[in-house]
Structure formats: C-alpha cells, structure tokens
Amino acid sequence: MLWNWQLSDWPQFRFDQASLRAAEERFIKGAGVIVGSLHHLDGEARQGIAIELISQEMVDSSAIEGEVLDRASVQSSIARQLGFASAKRRSNPAEAGAAELMVDLYRRYAEPLGDQLLFEWHSMLMNGRRDLADIGAYRTHADAMQIVSGALHAPRVHFEAPPSDRVSGEMAQFIAWFNDSCPQGSAPLPAITRAGIAHLWFETIHPFEDGNGRLGRAIAEKALAQSLEAPTLTALSATINRHRKAYYAELQRASQSNQIDDWLHWFASIVLEAQSRTLASIRFLIEKTRLLDRLRGKINARQEKALIRMMAEGPDGFIGGLSAHNYRTITDATSATATRDLAELVELGALQRTGERRYARYHLVISTNVSGNLKSDSNH
Incomplete structure (x- = not known):
C-alpha cells in the first residue's frame, strides 16, 4: 500500500470547497453567538470559563493518546500561568507542561507558525521526559515512524510517516502553506477547511518522536483561532475524545489518498459539535450563577x-x-x-x-x- 505522502500528487489535497460552505457559515455564526454569550459574564466568570475550557482541551487531548492528566491540577497550573489566583495544587511535570502549552497557544494564537514555535511547544509537552532522543527538535531516528497495534510478533501497521531525513523539508512546505493560508496570507482559506487540512497534513508528516497528536490538535485550534481573530474556545479535543475510534479510523482512511472530501466533512461535523459544546458550557455557567443567586437565603x-x-x-x-x-x-x-x-x-x-x-x-x-x-x- 502507498500512503498519501508517497503518491505523485502529494501534497496537492483535492476537495470540493462548495460542499463545505454551509458548515463554514454555521461556524462563523456560532462564533458570534459565543462572543455574545460571553458578554453576559463578568470578568471573573469569563476567566473561569477560559480556564475550564483550556484545561479540558489538554486533558482530553492527552486522553486521546492514552495519557491521564488530573484536570484540577491542570486547571490550577493554567490559572497561575494566566496570572489568576488559584489553589496551591502541585502539578506533575506532564500536567505543568501541558498547561504551559495551552496557555501559550491561547496567548500567541495570532503569531505565524514556525519551527521554533513548534520546538518550544514540543519541549513544553515533553516536560520531564527522559526516554526520548529528540525533545524540542524534529525526529532524527533511522527507524520507520509507524502507528501500529497488535502483538509484537505480528503488528498491524495503521500508518507509516515519511522517513526522518525528509521531515525538515516536509515541515518547511507545511509551515509555508499554513502561514500563506491564514486570513492575512496570500492564499487564505476558510476556518474549518484550513484547520482540517492542517491537522491531517501535520499528522501525516508526524515530525516529532512523540506528542504529534496533541501538537496536531493544537495547530488545528490555532487555525480556528486565527480565522476568528480571537483566542479560540472551541472544545475540539474534548469532542474528538468522545469520537476517538471514529477519529483514528477517519485519519487512517484519509492517509491513503489526497482526495480528502470525506475527511473534511467528518472534521467539520466535529468542529461544529465542539462549538455547540462550548456554547453549552458558557450557557451552563450563566444559568448556574442565576440559579444560585435565586436560591440565596432559601437553602x-x-x-x-x-x-x-x-x-x-x-x-x-x-x-x-x-x-x-x-x-x-x-x-x-x-x-x-x-x-x-x-x-x-x-x-x-x-x-x-x-x-x-x-x-x-x-x-x-x-x-x-x-x-x-x-x-x-x-x-x-
């Protein structure tokens, strides 16, 4: 089997942009509703919802890869890094590093993508790791970068990424496209389309020794935020985690061709569901505050x-x-x-x-x- 990066048309992804127009319009409209809903919250409540959503994103993004982080510890670390008061709660290196990455994404979403930014993110995410040869740098190992499952004696290969000696060149092409396709770039793309392509492209290259899934989802969040010109509150990883089996199946299917309509339509449905979950969280915060106010002195x-x-x-x-x-x-x-x-x-x-x-x-x-x-x- 040939993978998408081994085909002659790589990386010329083909898709029908018109078929995504309705989803793109729903996303922009939903973003406006979220902004309007946040106006109902005071500064402290807005801080609270930001910390809640940012921390949940990283907890769920790690859960997709089988790593369990303590949500309260991540929240506490994020609150401290954003300069908000928080309970003195000890975070382990993985939780502290994950929190640092998400805060950096939240604060610097508008910055162009580059090797150095990705290296910094990788160093944050791999905080405390001693088992990797390359931290804060693209992979250099000679072994094939494969996603496998099954027994050691009979592994099932779900995907094989480009060899390490191709990674720098592949990433240079990807980074140039990402920056050119931003709203202010020379070839801008709509929000969901750009985020979907970015995630698939990055996961195909799989440039790091570990952490590619979490970094790839952070890049997709960055793409959505840049399109909205605001720090994104889209619960993308939290929603993908609810559809984890389908997520891996869709990624594997998309890695076999550069005709990516099916992948983009699936990804669009996830983004819109994520946006609805974000709005539900904001509504919940507003309504729970109203309920407690109504019950004050009665309970x-x-x-x-x-x-x-x-x-x-x-x-x-x-x-x-x-x-x-x-x-x-x-x-x-x-x-x-x-x-x-x-x-x-x-x-x-x-x-x-x-x-x-x-x-x-x-x-x-x-x-x-x-x-x-x-x-x-x-x-x-």
Whole structure:
C-alpha cells in the first residue's frame, strides 16, 4: 500500500470547497453567538470559563493518546500561568507542561507558525521526559515512524510517516502553506477547511518522536483561532475524545489518498459539535450563577454544597443523576435529613426528580439549549 505522502500528487489535497460552505457559515455564526454569550459574564466568570475550557482541551487531548492528566491540577497550573489566583495544587511535570502549552497557544494564537514555535511547544509537552532522543527538535531516528497495534510478533501497521531525513523539508512546505493560508496570507482559506487540512497534513508528516497528536490538535485550534481573530474556545479535543475510534479510523482512511472530501466533512461535523459544546458550557455557567443567586437565603449549607458539587460536573452533570446516597456522602447528612433536603430542592425548582424510592435520582434544572439560544441571539 502507498500512503498519501508517497503518491505523485502529494501534497496537492483535492476537495470540493462548495460542499463545505454551509458548515463554514454555521461556524462563523456560532462564533458570534459565543462572543455574545460571553458578554453576559463578568470578568471573573469569563476567566473561569477560559480556564475550564483550556484545561479540558489538554486533558482530553492527552486522553486521546492514552495519557491521564488530573484536570484540577491542570486547571490550577493554567490559572497561575494566566496570572489568576488559584489553589496551591502541585502539578506533575506532564500536567505543568501541558498547561504551559495551552496557555501559550491561547496567548500567541495570532503569531505565524514556525519551527521554533513548534520546538518550544514540543519541549513544553515533553516536560520531564527522559526516554526520548529528540525533545524540542524534529525526529532524527533511522527507524520507520509507524502507528501500529497488535502483538509484537505480528503488528498491524495503521500508518507509516515519511522517513526522518525528509521531515525538515516536509515541515518547511507545511509551515509555508499554513502561514500563506491564514486570513492575512496570500492564499487564505476558510476556518474549518484550513484547520482540517492542517491537522491531517501535520499528522501525516508526524515530525516529532512523540506528542504529534496533541501538537496536531493544537495547530488545528490555532487555525480556528486565527480565522476568528480571537483566542479560540472551541472544545475540539474534548469532542474528538468522545469520537476517538471514529477519529483514528477517519485519519487512517484519509492517509491513503489526497482526495480528502470525506475527511473534511467528518472534521467539520466535529468542529461544529465542539462549538455547540462550548456554547453549552458558557450557557451552563450563566444559568448556574442565576440559579444560585435565586436560591440565596432559601437553602441551607448542605444543599448549597451538594448543588455546587453537581455543578462541578458541568453541562453533562452526574451520570445517571444524583442519588440520596450520593447526597449523604457529599453532605454527611442523615437519611431523614437527606430526604428532606432533596424534597425542598425539588420544590424550589433547583432539582428535578425521576424514579421512586431507592431508584429516585435528582437532576439539575439548568437549561443549556443551544439551538434555541442560537436562534434568539442571532436576532440581536
């Protein structure tokens, strides 16, 4: 089998731009709705949502590669690097490096892409690693760079990247295209199209010894941010992580041809879903603040603690809902007190109950209806 980079038309990607027009327009419209929604938040709340989304991006981006980072530690590190007060929480080298990368992406999204910027990002991401020959530099090993699975004696090769001696030349061509295709470049491309091509192209070259997936998704985020001329809050990695199996399958399929319509259409659907998740997170923050304000003086400390704990799970909430047992664990309440507290929260409209007796579950009454808000905000 020949890979895309081995074909005679590499890297002349072919696709039907007109078929992506509707998705590109939805993305730009959605970006406007997000900006409008952020105006409902004060400075501290906007800082909070930025820290939440940035940290979740890196936690999920690492999870796609099988690396587990502690979200609270990453959040704390990001808050400190952005100059916001945060809890004194110790981060391990991987968490600190991941946070540094995401903050740098957030702050310097508008800068042109270059070898040095990528080397800095790689050094941040590989913070604390001692098992790699090349950190902060393109790979130099003579062995084939392959993505494989299966047993050692019978590996299955999903993809093989260009050899190391071709990486510098391939990256020079990629970087020139990336900068030329930005909004101010000589050959600008629409946001989703550019981000989709950039991610596929970078992953094809696989220029580093490790960390290519996370860096490739950071480059896609950079492309989206440059197109919007603002730090992106698109939850791209968080959404890809929810479709991880399809993500790898689509990347493998796209690596076999330079006709990339299928890849771009799949990527566009992920970007639009990510944007909806971002808006849902912002709506959730706005509505939870309103709910707590409405309940102030009407609930006790136990009830407030439980609600805040539920809200910490974000728009998706407790999986399966909050049980009375969960409530007792969170608040140290007795069974009778928990029953009474939960009933009061239902009566106040803070929680909705489903099920009966030991099967009873409680859910936050917070609307994050994105489609309805998109419609109403578009009229402003």
